[in-house]
Amino acid sequence: MDFQDLVKFALICFDSLAWPLFALGYPLHASIQAIEANSNTDTKKLVTYWIIFSLISLFEHAFMGILQWLPFWPYMKLMVVGWTMIPRFDGAFYVYNHFVHPCVCVDLPTIIVWLKKLQVFFLDNFLLMNMSRFIDHLKL
Template identity: 65%
Template structure:
C-alpha cells in the first residue's frame, strides 16, 4: 500500500514537469537541430499556449485552488496540446488565439466607448432620480414607480 502512495506522490510531482516542460523542451531542441519549419511552428505554438495557460493559472489561482483536480485537468490539457498526433496547440491557436489577435484595435476602443456611455446613462438616471426626489419627495417617486409597474 505504501508503494502505491509513493507512486501517486511521484506521479503528482513529476508528471507536470515531464509532460509540460521536459518533452516539449527535447522536441524543441530536436526541431532546432533538424531545421524543421513545421516542427518549429508547432512547438512555438505550444509554447505560446503554455505561457497563456500559465498566465491564466497565475491570475486565477485563488479560484482554481477550489476546483477539484485542477492539476490533473491542466495536465490533460497540456498533454493534448503537446502530443504531435493531435496537433492540439495548432488547433487551439488557429481557432481561438489568432482570431482574438486579428481584432481591429478601433473595434475594441468602440466597445469600451459604448460601455462608458452605458455607465454614464446609469449615472444620469440616478442623478435624475435624485433631482426628482428633491423636487417632489420620495412618496411621489414611489407612486410613479408603482404606477409604471402596474402598467407593465
C-alpha cells in the same frame, strides 16, 4: 512497506514529476531539435505550444484561489497540456486557431466602435442615476 503504501508513493511521485516532465521536458527537447534541424513547421508547432502553455500558466496564476478548491485541477491541467503537446493531436494549433486567434485578430475599428457603445451606455446610465438622485434630493 506494504503494496498500498508503495502505490501511494508511486502516485505522489507521478503527480509531482509528471507535470514538469510532460509540460517542460519534452517540449524543451523538441524545441532544441526543431532549432537544430531548422524546421519551420516544427518550430511553428512548438511556438504555438509555448503560447498556449503560457496562457494556461497565466490563467492558473490569476485564478489560483478558485482552482485550489478543485481537487482534480492538477490532473485536468496535465491532460490539457498533454493534449496540446502531443504532435499527433495538434491540440495547441486547435486551441490557438479557435480561441486565441479570434481574440488577437480583431480589427481596431471594431474595438473602437464597441468601446464607444460601452461609453455611451455607461454614461447614459450614470447620468440617469445621478439625475434621479438629484431630483429626489430636491423633493426633500
